[in-house]
Amino acid sequence: MVEIRVALGPRSYRVSIGEGALRFLPALGRDRARRRVFVSSPRVWRHCGRRVERALGEDVAPLLVPDAERRKSLAGLSRLLTGFAERGLDRRSVVVAVGGGVVGDLAGFAAAVYMRGIDWIQVPTTLLAMVDSSVGGKVGVNHAATKNLVGSFHQPLRVVADTALLATLPRRERRSGAFEILKCAVLADPALFRHLARASADPAVWNRAQTERAVAGAVRVKAGIVARDEREGGLRRLLNLGHTLGHAFEAATGYRRFTHGEAVGLGLLGATEIARARGMIATADARAIGDAVERLGPLPAMGDLPLAAILGAVARDKKARGGRAVFVLPTGIGRAVVRDDVTPAQIRAALAALAAREGRA
Ligand SMILES: NC(=O)c1ccc[n+]([C@@H]2O[C@H](COP(=O)([O-])OP(=O)(O)OC[C@H]3O[C@@H](n4cnc5c(N)ncnc54)[C@H](O)[C@@H]3O)[C@@H](O)[C@H]2O)c1
Numbered sequence: 039m040v041e042i043r044v045a046l047g048p049r050s051y052r053v054s055i056g057e058g059a060l061r062f063l064p065a066l067g068r069d070r071a072r073r074r075v076f077v078s079s080p081r082v083w084r085h086c087g088r089r090v091e092r093a094l095g096e097d098v099a100p101l102l103v104p105d106a107e108r109r110k111s112l113a114g115l116s117r118l119l120t121g122f123a124e125r126g127l128d129r130r131s132v133v134v135a136v137g138g139g140v141v142g143d144l145a146g147f148a149a150a151v152y153m154r155g156i157d158w159i160q161v162p163t164t165l166l167a168m169v170d171s172s173v174g175g176k177v178g179v180n181h182a183a184t185k186n187l188v189g190s191f192h193q194p195l196r197v198v199a200d201t202a203l204l205a206t207l208p209r210r211e212r213r214s215g216a217f218e219i220l221k222c223a224v225l226a227d228p229a230l231f232r233h234l235a236r237a238s239a240d241p242a243v244w245n246r247a248q249t250e251r252a253v254a255g256a257v258r259v260k261a262g263i264v265a266r267d268e269r270e271g272g273l274r275r276l277l278n279l280g281h282t283l284g285h286a287f288e289a290a291t292g293y294r295r296f297t298h299g300e301a302v303g304l305g306l307l308g309a310t311e312i313a314r315a316r317g318m319i320a321t322a323d324a325r326a327i328g329d330a331v332e333r334l335g336p337l338p339a340m341g342d343l344p345l346a347a348i349l350g351a352v353a354r355d356k357k358a359r360g361g362r363a364v365f366v367l368p369t370g371i372g373r374a375v376v377r378d379d380v381t382p383a384q385i386r387a388a389l390a391a392l393a394a395r396e397g398r399a
């Protein structure tokens with residue numbers, strides 16, 4: 039078991055990582071007889087509900103919300119808030135979100151706005167949610183065809199990441215999370231990078247210790263950055279490594295072709311290529327990052343996507359700074375910088391290199 043503290047002064051909390059971490063759940067948010075409500079999705083509860091109930095030693099009647107991405111909406115939020123009201127939650131009640139990033143973002147946002155904010159606990163059930171969405175307090179919903187357009191910062195009381203819950207997660211979803219772990223390694227942790235290179239290329243066969251090490255490594259990177267920049271004034275942008283192009287790939291394919299992690303893997307390849315072409319990273323390091331992405335592959339094709347669609351999506355990225363796309367570029371294994379001077383020509387050249395690589399594969 040590993041415990042990582044997200045140091046945010048009065049909003050500090052711990053992330054408990056490992057098989058059996060659910061045992062912490064009974065005591066959490068239980069002080070002074072507070073009412074707790076569990077939020078999950080039908081599929082997640084089917085896979086994980088029994089384990090949660092066993093850890094609690096009692097039956098739970100969760101509020102179930104669909105976890106399709108398009109249901110992470112204001113309508114979904116409204117239904118959940120109605121559920122809170124019908125259950126009689128008050129300002130001292132506690133929401134426990136059991137699920138992937140969709141359930142976490144939705145339930146967390148509901149907790150952020152219900153009666154101007156009530157406490158919540160995250161029980162992430164996907165690898166991506168364990169290493170990314172459950173840490174850092176960003177919550178929200180999609181709106182007007184824009185991902186996460188409406189949201190808030192609302193840090194949880196605690197994150198309970200029981201890696202035993204990953205047993206039922208489809209292989210492709212595990213790989214999706216593994217790309218985010220790799221992103222953290224490239225960004226800030228050479229030892230984690232080496233760990234990933236030594237572990238199996240298939241995260242579905244990582245053993246208990248390997249999984250725990252990988253999740254903890256990524257959470258440590260994210261927690262360290264969030265602690266220094268809770269509201270994304272600057273440093274936190276580093277976590278968007280691979281995401282400028284990644285989001286563009288997702289948007290250009292209507293969020294249907296790539297899992298989020300796959301898009302980030304491709305985006306990481308693209309950012310590395312831009313850095314290499316600009317002479318910002320040693321060729322050997324760039325190659326090592328490329329190999330690490332390929333190892334976790336296969337990645338769906340991007341070579342057939344119209345260039346204009348990808349460039350258009352990059353330009354529309356809501357994180358663009360005064361109309362200029364912001365890129366995070368790796369400068370070595372464990373180092374990266376934020377740049378807003380990447381030119382369309384440099385982006386085009388990197389996309390051509392990605393497409394050419396596909397042609398060779
Ligand atoms: N808040 C943040 O900082 C942050 C960061 C990254 C991503 N996100 C958000 O997270 C969402 C993606 O999260 P995700 O990748 O966890 O996807 P998800 O929540 O959609 O879950 C993926 C699929 O796996 C299923 N599933 C979940 N746990 C399972 C388990 N243990 N066994 C079997 N099936 C299981 C779900 O039902 C779903 O079909 C996006 O909406 C994204 O915007 C938020």
Ligand SMILES: [Zn+2]
Binds near residue numbers: 170218281298302
């Ligand atoms: Zn991401």
